[in-house]
Amino acid sequence: MAVIKVPRPPASAFDLDRPVSTLLKNQIRHLQEAEFRLPANMQTNIYINAIKTEGEAADYIRKVTTALHEAHAIGPTMGSRPVLKGAGRGFRAAGRDLAAAADAKRNVKQKKKSTNKKTKSR
Template sequence: MATPSNLIRVPKPSRGSFNMQRPLAKNSLLLNQVKHLQELEKTFPPEKRTGTDPKSVTTEGSAAEYIRKMTAILHPKVAKSGGR
């Protein structure tokens, strides 16, 4: 397979870049993503919701789990097949 000429190398994140126990308030990117997903989830019928209490999403780890659940709801085929 030919290598594309516009290949962009992405460096591996440092070990400390993700901390399951870090308070979500210290990560504005994740915090805003969670807020947007929570607003979207309010528009779902009750049987399609995650059942996650919004107040329980307080760490990067709990945010990651919530985002995983919402992604599975929004993209069910990819979530079930494990990839594209």
């Protein structure tokens, strides 16, 4: 396989004082959603709307990423959802029963179409 040489980015590409781009803002929002799933003592409590530069964004991303890695290393907390073991046939059957009940409710409120339509005569 041929080796493809990729040039290094210029030093001017790294500007920590540059305003945050829309792409970076969206990434920060997604990271904040992940951060909110962490235990309260592991959250950074940084107000993301105050992040205005790429340097501030980098600091926030670094802190949240570190917290996520630490939380993953610790394992699930007491507040997390339990893993359903042996939820095979019984779980599926319960879901099927719920779907059937929902269909029954939906069929009750069907309106009948009127067969006698009156038209205006000119």
